[in-house]
Amino acid sequence: MARSFSPQNPDEYLQTLKRVSVAILSYNRCSELEETLTQLYKKGDLWCEVIVGDNASTDGSRAMVREQFPQVKVLNTGGNHGIVGSNLAYTSAVGDWVLSLDDDSHPVIESLAPVCRAIENGCVAAAIALSVRKKWIPAEKSESEVVKPAFGFSSAGVLFNRKAIREIGAYDPELFLFTNELHWTARALSKGWEVAACDHSVVIHRSAPANRSSWRHAHFYCRNTLLFLLRYAPKRLLPKLLTGFLRDIWLFTLLHGSGVYLKALAEARKLQKAKPWQEPRLSIEQFHAIKPDLRAPFSYLG
Amino acid sequence: MNKKAVLIIRTVSVEKLSKALDLAGERWPDHPLAVASSINRLNELSDEPRIDHLYGIETGTGGFEVPLVLDETFEAIVFPVGNAHGSGYGNVFWACRSLSAKSLYISSYCQDLRVIGAFRLKLKCLIEKFLEDILTVIGAIGARRLIRQFDL
Incomplete structure (x- = not known):
């Protein structure tokens, strides 16, 4: 029978959070991490555990966590290995679900009741995308509380089903940064899992300006999007998709006067050559449902 | 009488769009602001x-890829771009070609507002489209090579 929380106890859903581990990717944004942890504990110790996957920050992030939040587990990757920090935190989590956050994002705890209800009702999705926003206005109740099918998410605010992490694995570490969610979604869908979303449950992404370089965005987005096409695009669509993407690589190389896209192309080929791909491809329907934005890599430079 | 809205096309991140909203608010303080954005970012x-x-x-x-069709006539349409001259936004300009407005503006890096004539905008689109057509041949050759190299 579907579980609903008692209207007499509006905070009942908070008990579900004891089944949720929180995994935070952190790199040199100490004050942002502090804000995220403060927000997570503002209603008390609600979570199964909180884990910080730290990419060897040098700004005192780990010391800050040890001093101010001794209950938080910090895992050091030993270097800046991008999403490996997330992977470490996801795979060491013990909760049934893992709430993934960036060091500059935090959940609006008051908005989590619908996803908690979905968890209590035995949701079998691989991941539930939360609504990642700049701010949240409590008076607004217009968003649907329904947890519905979706085809993508952001690591800054998503609940992973730990069973799915065990079966599918975490992010592909060679991606380093960006589009890792796209690749993971493709892996999940092609292995028969579903991804869900709940617009009502909100994560605030404060989008700290530190560590956001346009060059890195352009490089990793371009390289990883090409890898996505090579690895997951349906065979029938591949000639057309690759033609368009390679055309854009040349087009934006000329328009932006930068070699970054050609370098990304060379790296993607190298990675693909080094690791023959055995995973199943997406069906045409799944690919269209995901609808990857193949122009996104070219919107960071100019 | 209702003032015509100023339409901003969201072609940049939500963070950068905020700057464009500030600029438009200062420039047209009495006009409502409208934003056209891809459906997946409307929530934000x-x-x-x-x-x-x-x-x-x-x-x-x-x-x-799909032309944007709106019945309204706007006071102005603003295209925030992440570079100096809007290069690489030809598809955006092209998708907005049937919109009606008194004037068109480009906001370079979301830091200024510069009037741009409809003819110049169209010319930009056509040049980019021409380049695209030529480079599609190179893209097709590259795609065939990749498919063969990796036995896809």
Whole structure:
């Protein structure tokens, strides 16, 4: 029978959070991490555990966590290995679900009741995308509380089903940064899992300006999007998709006067050559449902 | 009488769009501000108090592929771009070609507002489209090579 929380106890859903581990990717944004942890504990110790996957920050992030939040587990990757920090935190989590956050994002705890209800009702999705926003206005109740099918998410605010992490694995570490969610979604869908979303449950992404370089965005987005096409695009669509993407690589190389896209192309080929791909491809329907934005890599430079 | 809205096309991140909203608010303080954005980002913008109207744009894997058709006539249309001259935004300009407005503006890096004539904008689109057509041949050759190399 579907579980609903008692209207007499509006905070009942908070008990579900004891089944949720929180995994935070952190790199040199100490004050942002502090804000995220403060927000997570503002209603008390609600979570199964909180884990910080730290990419060897040098700004005192780990010391800050040890001093101010001794209950938080910090895992050091030993270097800046991008999403490996997330992977470490996801795979060491013990909760049934893992709430993934960036060091500059935090959940609006008051908005989590619908996803908690979905968890209590035995949701079998691989991941539930939360609504990642700049701010949240409590008076607004217009968003649907329904947890519905979706085809993508952001690591800054998503609940992973730990069973799915065990079966599918975490992010592909060679991606380093960006589009890792796209690749993971493709892996999940092609292995028969579903991804869900709940617009009502909100994560605030404060989008700290530190560590956001346009060059890195352009490089990793371009390289990883090409890898996505090579690895997951349906065979029938591949000639057309690759033609368009390679055309854009040349087009934006000329328009932006930068070699970054050609370098990304060379790296993607190298990675693909080094690791023959055995995973199943997406069906045409799944690919269209995901609808990857193949122009996104070219919107960071100019 | 109701003032005509100023339409901003969201072609940049939500963070950068905020700067463009500030610029438009200062330039047209009495006009409502409207934003056209891809449907998947509407949620993020729905809480933004400076936006009076939101329009969803159908996008495909190539970004702005479907022409944006709106019955309204706007005071101005603003194209925020992440570079100096709007290079690489030809598909956006092309998708907005049937919109009607008194004037068109480009906001370079979301830091200024510069009038741009409809003819110049069209010319930009055509040049980019021409380049695209030529480079499609190179793309097709590259695609065939990749497919063969990796036995895809």
